[in-house]
Amino acid sequence: MSKVLSAVAWPYANGPRHIGHVAGFGVPSDVFSRYMRMAGHDVLMVSGTDEHGTPILIAADEAGVPPQELADRNHRLIAEDLVALGCSYDLYTRTTTRNHHAVVQAMFTGVFENGYFLEQTTYGAVSPSTGRTLPDRYIEGTCPICGYDGARGDQCDNCGNQLDPQDLKDPRSRINGETPEFVETQHFFLDLPALAEALGEWLDEREATGTWRPNVIKFSQNILKEIRPRAMTRDIDWGISVPLEGWRDNPTKKLYVWFDAVIGYLSASIEWARRSGDPEAWRQWWNDPQALSYYFMGKDNITFHSQIWPAELLAYNGSGSNGGSTHELGTLNLPSEVVSSEFLTMEGRKFSSSKKVVIYVRDLLERYQPDAFRYFVAAAGPESQDADFTWAEFVQRTNSELVAGWGNLVNRTATLVAKNFGELPAAGTLTADDEAVLASTEAAFGTVGELIGRNRMRQAINEAMRAVADVNKYVSDSEPWKIKDDPERLGTVLHVTAQCVSDLNTVLSPFLPFSANAVDRVLGGPGDVQPMPRIEEADDLDGGPGYPIITGDYSAPRAWRRTPIVVGTVVAKPVPVFTKLDPTVVEEELARLSG
Numbered sequence: 001m002s003k004v005l006s007a008v009a010w011p012y013a014n015g016p017r018h019i020g021h022v023a024g025f026g027v028p029s030d031v032f033s034r035y036m037r038m039a040g041h042d043v044l045m046v047s048g049t050d051e052h053g054t055p056i057l058i059a060a061d062e063a064g065v066p067p068q069e070l071a072d073r074n075h076r077l078i079a080e081d082l083v084a085l086g087c088s089y090d091l092y093t094r095t096t097t098r099n100h101h102a103v104v105q106a107m108f109t110g111v112f113e114n115g116y117f118l119e120q121t122t123y124g125a126v127s128p129s130t131g132r133t134l135p136d137r138y139i140e141g142t143c144p145i146c147g148y149d150g151a152r153g154d155q156c157d158n159c160g161n162q163l164d165p166q167d168l169k170d171p172r173s174r175i176n177g178e179t180p181e182f183v184e185t186q187h188f189f190l191d192l193p194a195l196a197e198a199l200g201e202w203l204d205e206r207e208a209t210g211t212w213r214p215n216v217i218k219f220s221q222n223i224l225k226e227i228r229p230r231a232m233t234r235d236i237d238w239g240i241s242v243p244l245e246g247w248r249d250n251p252t253k254k255l256y257v258w259f260d261a262v263i264g265y266l267s268a269s270i271e272w273a274r275r276s277g278d279p280e281a282w283r284q285w286w287n288d289p290q291a292l293s294y295y296f297m298g299k300d301n302i303t304f305h306s307q308i309w310p311a312e313l314l315a316y317n318g319s320g321s322n323g324g325s326t327h328e329l330g331t332l333n334l335p336s337e338v339v340s341s342e343f344l345t346m347e348g349r350k351f352s353s354s355k356k357v358v359i360y361v362r363d364l365l366e367r368y369q370p371d372a373f374r375y376f377v378a379a380a381g382p383e384s385q386d387a388d389f390t391w392a393e394f395v396q397r398t399n400s401e402l403v404a405g406w407g408n409l410v411n412r413t414a415t416l417v418a419k420n421f422g423e424l425p426a427a428g429t430l431t432a433d434d435e436a437v438l439a440s441t442e443a444a445f446g447t448v449g450e451l452i453g454r455n456r457m458r459q460a461i462n463e464a465m466r467a468v469a470d471v472n473k474y475v476s477d478s479e480p481w482k483i484k485d486d487p488e489r490l491g492t493v494l495h496v497t498a499q500c501v502s503d504l505n506t507v508l509s510p511f512l513p514f515s516a517n518a519v520d521r522v523l524g525g526p527g528d529v530q531p532m533p534r535i536e537e538a539d540d541l542d543g544g545p546g547y548p549i550i551t552g553d554y555s556a557p558r559a560w561r562r563t564p565i566v567v568g569t570v571v572a573k574p575v576p577v578f579t580k581l582d583p584t585v586v587e588e589e590l591a592r593l594s595g
Contacts, residue, residue, distance in 0.1 A: 001040040002292050005285040006033040007265040007335075008047035008087075009297035010095070013074040014059040018358045019373065019389065020351040022085060024298030024341040027377040028457060030087045032294065032339075034510035034530060035452040038560035044285050046268035048093035048100075049075040052239040053257030054135040058175060067238050071096060072547070079548050081361040083533050085370050086513045091272040092550030095264055098542035099274070103267035104260045105243040106329060107316055108232075111190070112244070114324025116315035117232070118189045124235050125153065125165045125180035127173060133235040134165075134173055134180050135257075141168030145226075155303055160219055161226045162303070188242070189229035190259075195311045195320040196227045202310060202334055211454060213384055215299070216340045220306035230308065232259040262309040265295070266332070274541055275551075287330040294455070299340045306338045339455045342382040346389045347593070357593075359389075369579055371512040372398045378461040378511045391589040395581045406468050406508065407578040409475070413497050414522045414574035416480055424498055424524065424569045425491030434496045437474040441467055441503040442562050448507050449560055457511075464507050471500045498523060499565050505529065506558050518577045524569035529558045 009025040011017050025047075033045045051071040060067040075094050082092065093100070111117060125134040136153035143151035144167050148158035153165030165171055166182050173180055192199075203224070207217050232255065233242055239254030247253055266286065273282035285291050295305045311320075313332045318324020343350075349357045364373060376394055379401070381387055417424060430438075444467040451460035475497055483490040502523060509516035513530035521527040533552040540546055 001042065002290070003285050003288060004033075004036050004041045004043045005265070005269070005291065005293035005333075006036070006043055006045035007293060007295045008045065008089070009295075009301060010048055010050035010261050010264050011078050011082075012053075012055065013049045013051040013071045013078070013094075014055045015074060015353060016077050016360050016362060017081060018351055018353070018360050019364055020344040020346070021298070022082075022361055023344040023377045023381050023387075023389075025296045026082060026085055026087050027374050027381070028339065028341060028383075028455065029294075029296035030085075030513075031374075031378065031457055031510045032296070032452060032455060033088055034513065034557065035449060035560065037554055038506075038510070038557050039449060039453070040559070042284075043090070043554070044269060044272065044282075045088060045090050046092070046265060046272060047089060048091075048095060048264055048268055049078055050257065050261045050264070051075065051095045052254070052260055054133065054138065054234075054236055054238075057132070057236070057238050068096065076548050077362070079535055079550050081365070083535055083550055084365045085361065086374070086530075086532060087550070088513075088531065088533050088552055088554055089550040090552070090554070091268050091275070093264075093268050093271055094547055095260060096544075097267075097271065097540055097547070098544045099271045099540075100260070100264060100267040101240050102542070103270055103329075104240050104255060104263045106327070107263050107266070107312065108255065108259070109243055110327035110329070111312060111315040112188075113327070114315055114318045114320075115322040116191045116194060116320060116324070118191050118229055119186060120189050120229070121184055122164075122187055122189075122231060123166045123182040124185040124187075125171070126183055127175070128178060128181050129176065134175070135234070136163075136165050138174045139165040139168065139171050139180060140174055141171040144169055155223075157300065160223050160303075162223060162228065162230065185235055187231045187233045190232050190308070190311060190315065191229055191320075191322070192227045192307070192311055193229065194322050195314050196224060197321060198314045198319050199227075199307065199311055200224055202314075203306070206337070211337055213340065213455070215342070215384060216302060216306065216338055219299075219302055220338070223303055223307055227307075232256045258304055258308065259312070262304055262312070266329070271541065275538070283330060286332050289333065291333055292336045293333055294337050294339055295335050296339045297341075299342050302338065302340050305335065305340075310334050337455070342384065342386045344382045344387055344389055347391070347590070348388055359593075368398075368581075369514070371515045372402060372578070374511055375402055375461070378457045379465075381457070383456075383458050391586045395583060395585050398578070398581050401465060403576075403578045403580045405465060405472065406504075407576060409468060409472050410501055410505075410519050410522060411574055411576055412475065413494070413501050414571055417494050417498060417571045418573045420480075420490060420494065421571075423571055424565050424567050425495050426567045427495040428488040428492045430492065430496070433474065433477070434492065437471060437500055438496060440470045441500040441507075444504065444507045445561055452510060461511055464504065464511070467507070468504055471497065471504065474500070495565070495567070499562075502565050503562050506560070506563065509558065515577050522571075522574045522577065523565070524571045528556075531555075531557055
């Protein structure tokens, strides 16, 4: 079995995350990671809170607190939300650790020594009213290439081209609408043209595998056409110092947040290894060419994961046209796949915290079951095209699919077993129908597993629910409630049904980990199908202030195969696993949103 790195996008610490964020990175990565563990792979799932950059300073100013205090507060909030959603990180950390700073500086040094940084004079955008440098992503205007009016200062989401903020027509600050001033400044640029050929060859190899989503691979190849050097330092006092003489002690020159954030996948792996007691264990996922790595994010981050991060890795490895040597971190693996989701809108509108068009993860989970939301994302989320979250569809899918389909099957199976036997009965002679439904549920392991492994969640959940429908039909056709004078046949039907429910509970468990454990308990099991994450208060490994991390013991999930039910296991009258939602929820939530 393979070493599998599950590299999950780093939530930004300028505020709590809304459901659009976690629909892109949180649920898809967790479904994949849980399945891969069940299939026997050695998974390392890492991420953390992204805490540097100008937006943190802006948010801290608005809150009237120092940036570190804001980062501390939001890091804890985000970690709590991700645990409540069931995201099974081996390590969820943060970018303000001393370990992360050291790894980022080691990467910069390796890239610099291999000759892939250019020191150039460029123009920086400054806010006339505050004198503070504006990050590229906080400047918008008209794209000089395609004419799109909502282009950002780093790229145009419409045509995909990389931009510089001074290239925009009619540039304006997204913070206060003012026109920025552009002043000369010195920065280090990543020499992307010297890495373009290697990047192109890598992307062509990735396309040949046929595994990448078409929207991701085509977008990634298109942005290579206009490749040019890209600034990797910023005029800012909040971030990681540039590890060079003349730069290291400059309080207003820091590494660009997107240079340091993507390195977080590596630094988090190293931190996990150090905490595991084997400081070199991370190399099994990063230096072994046979290891696989999957990166999960929303589509606005494709550029950084299919161009900038691979380019940094190639530069560190010395694999561009300038050559280079190997450094202390060794030859680092490039992504096997960039798994990018499209955007989730809400009631037909883009999410906007400032305009109150938002549902925060915490608020949703305070009122509804996490698996109801996870199910919605899997069945109707923005996997390969933009999707819209509506309260009407959320209620409809919860009630008609989760409750009436899967929940009803679980409930009536346990009710019939409890009423007629009080324990899981033995099976007698199987009929053709018995064997057919057992074969159908067992086949779901192969069908659904293959689809999850290719990150085709919608198809996977549809196949699983189709198998649920098959079992519901089997129960309806068999009518066990009418079998009065043949206890062996009744026992056989209920044994077969219980085995199918157990099978499908395993198949659905990567999507629905909380209810998987609950369903297992309904059938008399211990409720340990899916291990769950936890928050621990951790010390900084290098003497800095402590902080909360997400971790867990995921070494013993249920295996991805049929587990025979144990005859004689006591089954009590069940309590419904899923909560049916009143239709008035729609009006209440829409009123809350408009209020």
